[in-house]
Amino acid sequence: MDAMALSAVIGFSIFLSLPLVMQRNQDRRRLSFLNAVAVGILIFLIGDVFLDAASSLYNGSLYGYGSSPVYDLVFAVSLTAGFLLLFAAGNRRKMALTPTQLALVIALGIAFQNLTEGLLFGALSVGIGLTGAALVVLVGFVFQNSTEGFPIASPFLGSTEGKGGIIAGALFIGGVPTILGGAMGYFYNATILDQVFYGLAVGTMLYVILPMLRHLLSESDSGRLGIAYAGVFVGFILGFAVNLL
Secondary structure, three states: OHHHHHHHHHHHHHHHHHHHHOOOOOOOHHHHHHHHHHHHHHHHHHHHHHHHHHHHOOOOOOOOOOOOOHHHHHHHHHHHHHHHHHHHHOOOOOOOOOOOHOOOHHHHHHHHHHHHHHHHHHHHHHHHHHHHHHHHHHHHHHHHOOOOOOHHHHOOOOOOOOOHHHHHHHHHHHHHHHHHHHHHHHOOOOHHHHHHHHHHHHHHHHHHHHHHHHHHHHHHHHHHHHHHHHHHHHHHHHHEEEHHH
16 A cells, blocks of 8 residues: 555645646746746657657567567557547537646646556556665656646646636646556556557647647747747756656
């Protein structure tokens, strides 16, 4: 049960960013920068999840270049399913997604990513126990999750008044799957199941990034567009730096 409790610590660390994202009266340039940072974090998370998947996809069976056709197929199908699931949900209406809908879509994408973190931590707890190495992984996941509130809350940045409940609910959706993944990884772990969730995570986050990028790159002001580029870079580096912990 200690592993489940620590998985909950990882999952709910997503709320650590809540005080910052709930700040009001932020100027437009700062909002552009924070939204861009959120996109950069998501781009890094896609690479981070794929790196976990790649250790099984590319097994080096053919002079170091071989792959596993079964795992490749499972990952590809899951990625496609994750992308199309959100595509279908987001395009049922002709109008653009509302901020609430976009926040929930982003939360769902991050939820799959956090599910994979829970799977990894649960399996690690079984394999080596709650040793120093596992606790290092725990700290790293806590720091990483603490940045994930920015992408989820990005549709509301600067206009959060009266939206605290919606934002908290979206963060809950994004964070709780870590606990579910921790339980699954602790009691039952299979590589093929990991590939399913890795694929879903990458597919859903890939879809989530597109409307956010479209909004960022629609800026006609060259100064704010430069801020957006800088923010994406900073967000990616932030994800990378936090992942080193």
